[in-house]
Amino acid sequence: MLSVLGNPLSAITAPSLLGAFVWPALFSAGAACVAIPILIHILARRRYRRVRWAAIEFLLEAQRRNQRRVQLEELILLALRCLAVFCVAMFVSRYFIPPEGVGGALARAARVEHIFVLDDSLSTGYRVDEATTVFDQARRSVIATLRTADPETDAATVILPSRLDEPLVASVTPSPDQIETVQAQLATLAPTQETYDAAAVIAAVREFLDSRPDALNVVLHVVSDFQANTWIDRPGDTVDGREDAATRKTEAGIFHALRDWTGDERSLRVVCVNVGSPQAANRGVHDPAILSGIPVVGTEVRVKSSVFSVGPGTDESTELTATIGEALTFTQAIGVISAGSSLTAETEVAFPSAGEESVRLSLPSDRLEGDDAAYLAVRVFNAVRILIVNGEPDSDPFLDEVHLLATALRPSGNVFSGYEATIVSASEFEETRLSDVHAVILANVPAMSDRAAQALTEHVRGGGGLILFLGDQVDEDAYNRLFLAESRGILPARLGEREIAADAPRGLLLTDRHHPALSRLAREGDPLGLGRVRFRGFTSCSIDAPDPGADTDGDDPDAVPLVDAGARVLATYDDDARSPAIVEKRHGEGRVVLVTSSADKEWNNWADFPTYLPICLELAAYVTERAGEVRTARTGGPVEWTLPADRYEAAGFVRTPAYPAQSEVSLTGAPTPDGRSILFRLPRAESPGIYRLSVSSHEAREETFLAAANVDPRESDLRPCREEELRRTFDGVPMQYVAGAQAESAEPPARRELWSFFVVAAALTLMLEQTLAWWFGRRHRATPAVAGSAR
Numbered sequence: 001m002l003s004v005l006g007n008p009l010s011a012i013t014a015p016s017l018l019g020a021f022v023w024p025a026l027f028s029a030g031a032a033c034v035a036i037p038i039l040i041h042i043l044a045r046r047r048y049r050r051v052r053w054a055a056i057e058f059l060l061e062a063q064r065r066n067q068r069r070v071q072l073e074e075l076i077l078l079a080l081r082c083l084a085v086f087c088v089a090m091f092v093s094r095y096f097i098p099p100e101g102v103g104g105a106l107a108r109a110a111r112v113e114h115i116f117v118l119d120d121s122l123s124t125g126y127r128v129d130e131a132t133t134v135f136d137q138a139r140r141s142v143i144a145t146l147r148t149a150d151p152e153t154d155a156a157t158v159i160l161p162s163r164l165d166e167p168l169v170a171s172v173t174p175s176p177d178q179i180e181t182v183q184a185q186l187a188t189l190a191p192t193q194e195t196y197d198a199a200a201v202i203a204a205v206r207e208f209l210d211s212r213p214d215a216l217n218v219v220l221h222v223v224s225d226f227q228a229n230t231w232i233d234r235p236g237d238t239v240d241g242r243e244d245a246a247t248r249k250t251e252a253g254i255f256h257a258l259r260d261w262t263g264d265e266r267s268l269r270v271v272c273v274n275v276g277s278p279q280a281a282n283r284g285v286h287d288p289a290i291l292s293g294i295p296v297v298g299t300e301v302r303v304k305s306s307v308f309s310v311g312p313g314t315d316e317s318t319e320l321t322a323t324i325g326e327a328l329t330f331t332q333a334i335g336v337i338s339a340g341s342s343l344t345a346e347t348e349v350a351f352p353s354a355g356e357e358s359v360r361l362s363l364p365s366d367r368l369e370g371d372d373a374a375y376l377a378v379r380v381f382n383a384v385r386i387l388i389v390n391g392e393p394d395s396d397p398f399l400d401e402v403h404l405l406a407t408a409l410r411p412s413g414n415v416f417s418g419y420e421a422t423i424v425s426a427s428e429f430e431e432t433r434l435s436d437v438h439a440v441i442l443a444n445v446p447a448m449s450d451r452a453a454q455a456l457t458e459h460v461r462g463g464g465g466l467i468l469f470l471g472d473q474v475d476e477d478a479y480n481r482l483f484l485a486e487s488r489g490i491l492p493a494r495l496g497e498r499e500i501a502a503d504a505p506r507g508l509l510l511t512d513r514h515h516p517a518l519s520r521l522a523r524e525g526d527p528l529g530l531g532r533v534r535f536r537g538f539t540s541c542s543i544d545a546p547d548p549g550a551d552t553d554g555d556d557p558d559a560v561p562l563v564d565a566g567a568r569v570l571a572t573y574d575d576d577a578r579s580p581a582i583v584e585k586r587h588g589e590g591r592v593v594l595v596t597s598s599a600d601k602e603w604n605n606w607a608d609f610p611t612y613l614p615i616c617l618e619l620a621a622y623v624t625e626r627a628g629e630v631r632t633a634r635t636g637g638p639v640e641w642t643l644p645a646d647r648y649e650a651a652g653f654v655r656t657p658a659y660p661a662q663s664e665v666s667l668t669g670a671p672t673p674d675g676r677s678i679l680f681r682l683p684r685a686e687s688p689g690i691y692r693l694s695v696s697s698h699e700a701r702e703e704t705f706l707a708a709a710n711v712d713p714r715e716s717d718l719r720p721c722r723e724e725e726l727r728r729t730f731d732g733v734p735m736q737y738v739a740g741a742q743a744e745s746a747e748p749p750a751r752r753e754l755w756s757f758f759v760v761a762a763a764l765t766l767m768l769e770q771t772l773a774w775w776f777g778r779r780h781r782a783t784p785a786v787a788g789s790a791r
Contacts, residue, residue: 030089037081073776080769087762113215114156119224122715125191127367137275138223139186149174161196164204194636195712206257225276228721253731274739281311284371284716295380296418300348309337323360351380356706377706383420387437391444404607405599408616434459443599444471447478461588465623469599492567492585492594493541505534506573517622537603538596591623631707639682657689685709
């Protein structure tokens, strides 16, 4: 009370009052009025001259006996009158409690370190209306919270998931000037085109806290749309329907890194501010890829992509537009996509010329534009170059081992198959440069040298294709020794004894009708006569069981490049042992197909039936699929080009999709461990699109190579996690959840005014004062009568 009387204006700003006033001047005046009842009490005291009178002595004695009671009653009435005036002063000045309440006001007496994690991932670019994005709401929430902090004691830090190495703002005082500065910095930001690892963000917060030993009272504000696939564990619920074990959250929780930071002297509270839209609807196109074969000029190539849909109102048909380079090709309807699901869209495109080319697949624009387009960079060839090694040449074309095979790959006529076949003998193969071909076909080739076998293995491991046709010239033991060694291992099966059944030829049974090389041939009714093909001879083989812990691709051959995966039997003979007829295996980036019979008519009559030509074309397309130079990357990750060291210089520059607004980036290539290639690496792809690397060849000719960067498919899934799901990730760390309009408001949460309470308190105080005054007065009037009677 003395502090109020001495300096009322300073007293109301002190944290001890635990609140504030709408009209502080009125409170100062009202507080001063509290002295009025005291002054009246003092001035009302009677001044009189003492005159001793014997008759009154008895009454004076009675008064002395009751003096303490009377004084106490007067003090009670004085306190009630002062309290009534004080309540009126609080009422007219409109006293209120701040949003954080009494506990928050008390906490302001100690220094609070406010750490803001501001989500700037791709999904925060979602437009909740025509002018506002989720990221805009997140920025406003940060500034609103800063304005509620104590500018004298608190500190504020802003961390962006895209820049974990350095905070945007580090331990600044939330004064009005500093808040304006932070607001100006946030206004320059925009959502990135990337995703982030929530656990890595919390780990970065822990590192920041460890670097601030004076941070004892910490409030961590996580301002995000809280996508479910980023913050919680959703088994089997990814964009493409497959689980990604690398991104699964552990049972320990995302916030486990902060659990042991708190202690007896340090406190931590996490406030999760959900600024996302719970009913967000979105479509996105992702992961374009060449479905089969190598892009060739003048031939159509199937391009597949995944189209994802989430949210209400998305169960309707849509269109996919394919653009090659800068020229629009066509728009294709892809049908209805159910909310929360995806479909694989296939588009056939044709390239007008050879060289580096780009493909853009786009959907109609929606409220999240970052995932409405996907990009593919391909190298288009004049033809797919196939090297056929003839193990048994003959001047008679019908007795030659590879004549029918070469004719199937490159039929005569005006229709171009897309393949260019070069035939060499087994001896010529020893000196052939395999880097100039996309696939090698060994047709009844005897054993080769270790050097040639090593070159063939490296060709396959680097992405080249290999098809092996067996026959009577093949040395099975030599093949097993050369191609089943641990360092090579490209043979899909271990070769055994030859099986010659001229009197009882065997038929062919398809065992994997969904395989890409057979799916278009294995039709109902067998219209191509595959069941009529007869095999008089073949080489038996055995398949080693794959490592149970090795990666497999299931039914999707384009899932990921597999290294030394187990072999797959595509077809068998109809003998009792169901001997393998066609076996395939991946090795490194390449593919190998083993046909255990011959390519000519010596061991079978396959060439007499219509299935021979398409099966040869399909097998060639399958093994050369990985030979196409397709360079893809994720936004936020590196972009890489690998070029032959004997052809190109080690210096170059890159033009990003933002060129010319963004300057060219100089790059210096580094030699690969084997010294045969140069690796150019751009550390970070900041936006989706086509990246162009320009380098000079040794002939001083500048060439350009393309690479495509696409957004992470997980960012298209805008489904938020529920509060109870999010709480399970906190692992015991105190957590407060804020969502909806309060999180989106640009102003602090509504204060709680107490004027109605003080009106009632003033009325009750006055009523009590009047009642007690009447009661005390009645007792005082009765006292003289009692005294007289006693006398």
